[in-house]
Amino acid sequence: MDLADILENATRSALGPFAAVLALAAIGLNVQYGYTGLRNFGQVGFLLCGAYGTAIAVQTWGWSLWLALPFSLVCAMVFALLLGAPTLRLRGDYFAIVTIAAAEILRIVVRSTSAADVTGGPFGLQPDLQSFYDLSPFDGGVRYGWGQLSFPGNQLFSLLVGWALVLIITGLVTLLMRSPWGRILKAIREDEDVVRALGKNAISYKMQALILGGVIGAVGGIVSVLSSSSAGANSFQPQITFFAYTVLILGGAATRLGPIIGALLFQFLFAGSQSLLAQLGAEELLPGFLSGQAAQGALALGAVGVGLMALLVFRPEGIFGSREEMVLE
Amino acid sequence: MPHPSTSRTPRVLLLVASILGLALLAASGPVGAQDPIEPDPGAPTAPAAPTTAPADPTDPTDPADPAPTTGAPADGTGVRGVLKAGGDPVEGVRITVTDPSGGQAGEVTSDAEGMWFVPLPIPGEYQITLDETTLPGGVNLRDPDRKVLTITVQGGRARAALFGLVVGDPGQTPGSDSDGGFTPSDPRQTATTGERVASRLVDGTVFGLILAVASIGLSLIFGTTKLVNFAHGEMVTFGAIAAWFLSSDGERLPVIIAGVITLGLGVAVGAAQELGLWRPLRKRRTGQFQILVISIGLSIAARQVLLIWFGTGDRRYRQYAIQRDSWSLGPFDILARDAALVLVCIVVLVAVALMLQYTRVGKALRAVSDNPDLAASSGINVARIILFVWMLGGALAAGGGVLQGVAARIDYLMGFQLLLLMFAAVILGGLGTAYGAMVGGLIVGLTTEISTLWISPELKTVAALAVLILVLLVRPQGLLGSRERVG
Numbered sequence: 001m002d003l004a005d006i007l008e009n010a011t012r013s014a015l016g017p018f019a020a021v022l023a024l025a026a027i028g029l030n031v032q033y034g035y036t037g038l039r040n041f042g043q044v045g046f047l048l049c050g051a052y053g054t055a056i057a058v059q060t061w062g063w064s065l066w067l068a069l070p071f072s073l074v075c076a077m078v079f080a081l082l083l084g085a086p087t088l089r090l091r092g093d094y095f096a097i098v099t100i101a102a103a104e105i106l107r108i109v110v111r112s113t114s115a116a117d118v119t120g121g122p123f124g125l126q127p128d129l130q131s132f133y134d135l136s137p138f139d140g141g142v143r144y145g146w147g148q149l150s151f152p153g154n155q156l157f158s159l160l161v162g163w164a165l166v167l168i169i170t171g172l173v174t175l176l177m178r179s180p181w182g183r184i185l186k187a188i189r190e191d192e193d194v195v196r197a198l199g200k201n202a203i204s205y206k207m208q209a210l211i212l213g214g215v216i217g218a219v220g221g222i223v224s225v226l227s228s229s230s231a232g233a234n235s236f237q238p239q240i241t242f243f244a245y246t247v248l249i250l251g252g253a254a255t256r257l258g259p260i261i262g263a264l265l266f267q268f269l270f271a272g273s274q275s276l277l278a279q280l281g282a283e284e285l286l287p288g289f290l291s292g293q294a295a296q297g298a299l300a301l302g303a304v305g306v307g308l309m310a311l312l313v314f315r316p317e318g319i320f321g322s323r324e325e326m327v328l329e
Numbered sequence: 330m331p332h333p334s335t336s337r338t339p340r341v342l343l344l345v346a347s348i349l350g351l352a353l354l355a356a357s358g359p360v361g362a363q364d365p366i367e368p369d370p371g372a373p374t375a376p377a378a379p380t381t382a383p384a385d386p387t388d389p390t391d392p393a394d395p396a397p398t399t400g401a402p403a404d405g406t407g408v409r410g411v412l413k414a415g416g417d418p419v420e421g422v423r424i425t426v427t428d429p430s431g432g433q434a435g436e437v438t439s440d441a442e443g444m445w446f447v448p449l450p451i452p453g454e455y456q457i458t459l460d461e462t463t464l465p466g467g468v469n470l471r472d473p474d475r476k477v478l479t480i481t482v483q484g485g486r487a488r489a490a491l492f493g494l495v496v497g498d499p500g501q502t503p504g505s506d507s508d509g510g511f512t513p514s515d516p517r518q519t520a521t522t523g524e525r526v527a528s529r530l531v532d533g534t535v536f537g538l539i540l541a542v543a544s545i546g547l548s549l550i551f552g553t554t555k556l557v558n559f560a561h562g563e564m565v566t567f568g569a570i571a572a573w574f575l576s577s578d579g580e581r582l583p584v585i586i587a588g589v590i591t592l593g594l595g596v597a598v599g600a601a602q603e604l605g606l607w608r609p610l611r612k613r614r615t616g617q618f619q620i621l622v623i624s625i626g627l628s629i630a631a632r633q634v635l636l637i638w639f640g641t642g643d644r645r646y647r648q649y650a651i652q653r654d655s656w657s658l659g660p661f662d663i664l665a666r667d668a669a670l671v672l673v674c675i676v677v678l679v680a681v682a683l684m685l686q687y688t689r690v691g692k693a694l695r696a697v698s699d700n701p702d703l704a705a706s707s708g709i710n711v712a713r714i715i716l717f718v719w720m721l722g723g724a725l726a727a728g729g730g731v732l733q734g735v736a737a738r739i740d741y742l743m744g745f746q747l748l749l750l751m752f753a754a755v756i757l758g759g760l761g762t763a764y765g766a767m768v769g770g771l772i773v774g775l776t777t778e779i780s781t782l783w784i785s786p787e788l789k790t791v792a793a794l795a796v797l798i799l800v801l802l803v804r805p806q807g808l809l810g811s812r813e814r815v816g
Contacts, residue, residue: 101797108788114785295637296516298634301633305625305630308623
């Protein structure tokens with residue numbers, strides 16, 4: 001068994017573009033759920049808006065990338081408005097189900113052959129992002145790094161951009177939450193009726209939080225397109241929302257750095273366990289029914305599920321959170 | 330988290346029973362990630378979908394389920410068939426599939442069992458051509474004009490394309506080779522609008538009734554414990570898979586017997602969940618939202634266990650792999666299998682309704698669902714009622730899984746794919762009421778099937794989810810729900 005190999009794999013995954021995407025999705029959820037108490041289970045729908053908004057504008061309509069990026073954020077805003085208008089008045093568990101349903105509607109529609117002319121249907125889109133890579137100081141044909149822990153030039157550039165966005169947005173969210181606006185959001189989370197009694201329009205604030213969190217999620221979707229040069233509907237399964245919740249709760253909801261630490265740790269553990277299982281499998285140390293790749297992948301994913309349960313039972317406030325801050329009623 | 334309980338003996342018994350049941354199941358089938366199915370002569374058994382490679386750690390966007398990863402849908406869309414002449418499989422025949430624009434969509438040669446399968450990325454109309462020059466000597470097409478078939482492939486299912494082969498000269502009397510030349514008349518390929526509506530109504534009723542059976546537990550569990558159980562779908566999958574191992578893998582029990590055994594296993598799984606997880610969590614006063622996320626974690630974990638147990642392919646119950654008998658009632662063509670499903674569902678639903686309405690435990694259940702504190706203060710043992718709800722819900726979910734497995738196919742994701750429709754059903758009808766789940770299930774089933782008259786079958790789930798959102802706008806408490814505050 002090669003421990004260094006496992007660690008390199010895990011580290012690469014923790015720093016990789018998908019970790020940045022998850023961190024952005026989780027920061028968005030943090031605004032919605034952590035600070036405002038909205039149980040949005042359709043976060044993956046916002047990622048899809050960001051990814052497909054960009055890819056459709058660039059590939060199907062032939063727009064410039066720099067026009068496509070703001071367009072995709074507008075898509076996410078429109079999705080948030082459409083989603084929030086009928087549902088924000090609903091009780092939390094209804095809201096959770098409706099948001100997950102809305103995200104699934106988006107995914108199924110985008111994936112369908114009826115929409116193939118625009119979205120590429122089941123094949124997805126592979127937009128040409130040369131204008132983005134032109135900015136890259138790295139050589140697209142060279143791998144940078146050491147051994148397993150290395151990235152091709154273009155991917156390195158997109159992941160650096162992704163993590164830069166993570167840091168910038170974390171800073172902005174921190175400032176916003178210190179503002180009077182942010183205090184109202186937290187007050188809504190604690191007791192919506194009090195906020196209403198003080199003359200604030202709680203529904204409007206919730207809508208603003210939903211839009212802000214959704215747009216941050218859409219930035220995550222953009223990062224996923226930039227790093228892979230493709231958008232495919234199968235990357236936007238409801239599972240991604242569950243991962244984002246796991247990341248957020250792992251790091252600690254309603255904390256500044258929780259989503260970042262959570263994403264790093266989540267990807268590190270997930271990729272590390274996959275790598276470990278693959279090595280154990282190669283050395284025939286696993287029982288027969290776990291010998292296949294599919295079974296090993298399933299075991300790693302199953303561990304995520306068990307981990308999520310254990311986290312919520314034993315430490316629902318996560319690594320950095322405080323129980324006082326995080327009231328999961 | 331052990332805690333003292335007044336009813337220790339039945340609890341221990343249940344746990345023992347459930348562990349025994351699970352052990353029995355594990356022993357009854359080889360626990361392989363991918364054991365190839367034995368081809369049934371002439372039966373259009375779908376070949377197990379190719380195992381897609383699990384998420385590559387370098388894949389930037391998709392560490393998700395091992396199955397649905399690649400660009401092509403992993404749901405088995407394609408065409409398949411079995412080539413047989415005089416009862417013997419015909420190997421090495423080349424089949425080409427071309428898409429409507431004339432481009433080649435796939436090419437394959439039949440294997441040693443005469444089976445072939447071409448996965449297709451997109452539903453649509455395809456031409457399937459059999460290359461006569463690759464036929465072994467002495468084997469010919471029964472009808473030489475039928476070497477090109479035009480077939481409409483629907484999303485998510487492998488459509489059968491059947492070439493009739495004979496040993497000797499073409500033009501032999503049809504039916505002389507009973508297996509290879511059978512061309513089933515698919516009742517769903519009807520022509521007139523009236524017939525199409527009728528067939529959608531039949532399909533919608535079957536699906537709606539199955540949905541109703543499977544989702545009663547979801548609604549009752551919410552009603553009594555306020556838990557939105559995301560792991561309910563996995564209980565459905567569990568039922569379908571358990572019955573598959575009992576009926577179609579080695580043991581070969583009739584599906585009905587296997588289904589009854591599966592009901593018992595569903596009771597055990599429901600009880601084990603309540604006693605081992607949910608009751609201790611309620612005792613800890615875990616928050617409602619925390620419990621919801623825990624059920625998501627359980628759903629992810631359980632789904633992976635089911636994957637390891639069953640593999641990634643999709644299968645059918647051997648007994649129902651092929652179905653030819655159908656009855657005609659005016660415009661309605663109903664498969665004997667579907668008629669049996671409708672009958673079973675109606676019996677189950679009526680039994681549940683009578684139980685809720687007239688038995689002591691049913692009345693107590695409704696009382697707890699209405700107001701647990703009031704029920705407790707009037708002498709009802711709330712904990713015991715909740716345990717009963719879990720057992721009942723587990724049995725109905727597992728039973729619903731078996732029914733859905735009979736009606737369609739079985740794979741490890743089937744319950745998760747049904748989950749949103751079950752949520753739609755129970756919310757439509759009114760969360761927390763059993764009758765609501767019944768009404769909602771029927772509406773969702775009919776909506777999904779009837780919507781395919783106008784929209785592509787790929788989008789039928791969207792229709793049901795859209796109805797859900799519309800109902801929440803107009804009547805958020807659901808059709809049969811009481812008007813408490815849901816806003």
